[in-house]
Amino acid sequence: MIERSPWLDRTCHAILIIAAVLTCIPLYYAVVAGSLTTEAAQKVPLPLVPGGAFLENADAVWNRIGFGRLLMNSLIVALGIAAGKLAISLLSAFAITYFRFRFRGAAFWLIFLSLMLPVEVRIVPTFEAMTDVLMPLRILVQWSGISWLVEAMTGWRLEISANWSLLNSYSGLIFPLMASATATFLFRQFFLTIPDELCDAARIDGASPLRFFWSILLPLSRPNLAALGIIFFLFGWNQYLWPLLFTTEPTMTTVVVGIKQLVPHGDSIPAWNLTMNAAVLAMLPPVAVVLLLQRWFVKGLIESGK
Amino acid sequence: MSETAIPTLPPPRRALWPAFLRKGKAKRRSVQGIKASGFEGQLLPLLLLTPQLLILLLFFFIPAVRGLAQAFLLQDPFGQEVHFVGLENIMALLRSAEYHESLRLSVLFTIATTVLTFSVALVLAFATDRVTRGRTTYRAVLLIPYAIAPAVAGFVWAFLFNPLVGPAATFLHSLGIAWDPNRNGDDAMLLVILTASWKHLCYNYIFLVAALAAVPRSVIEAAAVDGAGPLRRFAWITFPMIAPTVFFLIIMNTVYGLFETFAIIDATTQGGPAAATSILVYKVYVDGFINLDLGSSAAQSVLLMIFAVCLTVIQFRLIERRISYEVSQ
Incomplete structure (x- = not known):
């Protein structure tokens, strides 16, 4: 530090400690409530120390809403979203930085546009699109006259009657959240900082574009992949609106949405012990990721924001 | 002096945004943001882009267009009848x-959350x-909440401030405050503002920490030599x-x-309570x-999309302008 000012330093420590405590109190109480029996959880005031029923509660949660299955769903969805986002953004960033092709500008623009509209503002139309993915194709066939043409020529009636619905499927939970303009721009940004000599050398050695991508770009991108992968994993794990809408079967939903079934409503017995138990279980994996991979997480967070 | 490696901010991305978002005259360069040394080929890049564009098309552009179309239609919730009503949905909404x-409520909530999070x-x-x-x-410790799903945070806070058993509510009651977010709208608003x-x-915190770490020490030290105390330096130089x-x-x-x-x-x-x-x-x-009023909901979506686009444009103009004192490393 530049000068000694013990009072200011002490104030700073005090502020930070208070903030840290305030951050932790909700989490501490979630743990406390999650470890109480149903009777103890209804006492006012609530006990200050955890009870001994955490495992029993966890067992009840496990059986009541099929938590194990939900945990697996969450894991599949979060990993799927993270891997998918990274893969498609890497590929598109590679295409728009290393190739000079006709629709480059248009492609760049289409991706850029998608940055503007968050999921929340277009939920109804997206929901409808999800339940009937092939509808646009059907309309296209009808309007373009292809169906009439085929019928006239072959005597067949061409009808796309397939009703491909993504409701209650992993693809429905993963694909719509996979497009990522942010990641594409980030990788593009990163590729622009890679020395041109690497590409020249690879070309002189006769490497094909895909070979260059696989053997040079991908290893170089590893730190960025790790950092962004964590952010996207958290993004996927913490999703709420999509799984809530697109899963009507309780077994296909995710952990975060599953907790909703355990919340005591209105005038029912105000027993939050199972709810808080489930909440603690649901927050354990992402909190572990953030604490254990702190360095990568901070890097990813700051880069994905810019 | 920093004992932890706080990542530095990447350099500003200029010349990335299209001309109409950029301030001032934009030089039209035929190709920007592309490597000087690249590969030939027309088909391969398109193939590489296909997965991204396909997903955007199916789950982004088609829904957005359908949403736009729906905003101009009136559909009764039971039958199949659809009428074209023009701007009627949007006008009804605005009235x-x-x-x-x-x-x-949105404006109140957003301003309160913004001010609270940023200042703290x-x-x-x-x-x-x-x-x-x-x-x-x-x-x-301060970063832990980032890992927690917004919904899970919501459940935990709903419990903490639950008027029957919540410990925070019990505390407020003991102070003589009649806290009940299930019946009092203001209490409920306060609760969601605090949770959010x-x-x-x-x-906010991690971005500000990174930004502060990137401020050159020399400037701060120069101010200190001139006799400016820590708070004064913060207000007049760092900020x-x-x-x-x-x-x-x-x-x-x-x-x-507004959106998240x-x-x-x-x-x-x-x-609730009572909206x-x-x-x-x-x-x-x-x-x-829940109310299955698709026309009105679509019209609301359209208005929200307009808000979102406006915010994005403002965001990029600001990033582009970047009141810059060249905080470079």
Whole structure:
């Protein structure tokens, strides 16, 4: 530090400690409530120390809403979203930085546009699109006259009657959240900082574009992949609106949405012990990721924001 | 002096945004943002782009267009009849008192959350920058809420402030405050504001910590030599130097408050009591999926999309302008 000012330093420590405590109190109480029996959880005031029923509660949660299955769903969805986002953004960033092709500008623009509209503002139309993915194709066939043409020529009636619905499927939970303009721009940004000599050398050695991508770009991108992968994993794990809408079967939903079934409503017995138990279980994996991979997480967070 | 490796901010991305978003005259270069040394080929890049574009088309562009179309149609919830009503849906919305109320609540909620998260985060970032011992620990603890799903945070806070058993509510009652977010709309609003701020604080915090770490020491030391104390230096030197981050965060907080708080509302108050916390994103959901008023919901979606686009444009103009004192390393 530049000068000694013990009072200011002490104030700073005090502020930070208070903030840290305030951050932790909700989490501490979630743990406390999650470890109480149903009777103890209804006492006012609530006990200050955890009870001994955490495992029993966890067992009840496990059986009541099929938590194990939900945990697996969450894991599949979060990993799927993270891997998918990274893969498609890497590929598109590679295409728009290393190739000079006709629709480059248009492609760049289409991706850029998608940055503007968050999921929340277009939920109804997206929901409808999800339940009937092939509808646009059907309309296209009808309007373009292809169906009439085929019928006239072959005597067949061409009808796309397939009703491909993504409701209650992993693809429905993963694909719509996979497009990522942010990641594409980030990788593009990163590729622009890679020395041109690497590409020249690879070309002189006769490497094909895909070979260059696989053997040079991908290893170089590893730190960025790790950092962004964590952010996207958290993004996927913490999703709420999509799984809530697109899963009507309780077994296909995710952990975060599953907790909703355990919340005591209105005038029912105000027993939050199972709810808080489930909440603690649901927050354990992402909190572990953030604490254990702190360095990568901070890097990813700051880069994905810019 | 920093004991932890806080990543530095990447250089500003100029010349990335299209001309109409950029301030001033834009030189038209035929190809920008492309490597001088690249590969030939027309087909391969298109193939590489296909997965991204296909997903965008199916789950982004088609729904957006359908949403636009639907905003001009009136569909009765039971039958199949659809009429074209032009701007009727949107006009009805703009006239409805409910929508005005929802808009008012959204603005209130967003401003409160933005101010609360930003100011608290600024104090914490200043303190973190100031202390040397225990910095890593403070940062690790303060970052935990980022990992927690907004909905889970909502459930936990709903429990804490539950008027029957919640420990925080019990505490308030013991102070003689008649706290009941299930019946009192103001209490409910306060609850969602607190929850959303608790959840979003860490985001502001980490950006401010990184920005403060990037301020050159030489400038600060020069000011110290001239006799400026820590608070004065912060107000007159550090804060102006981190202005780009400040603007960025204010925009991000606005976006967060307006569009990303559905889960928190649904988990804590479900828009209640009596729509006292039914902000715009929540109202779209309720009208579309519970009241099944698709025309109105689509019209709301269109208005929200317009808000979102405006915010994005502002965001990029600000990033582009980047009140820059060249905080370079």
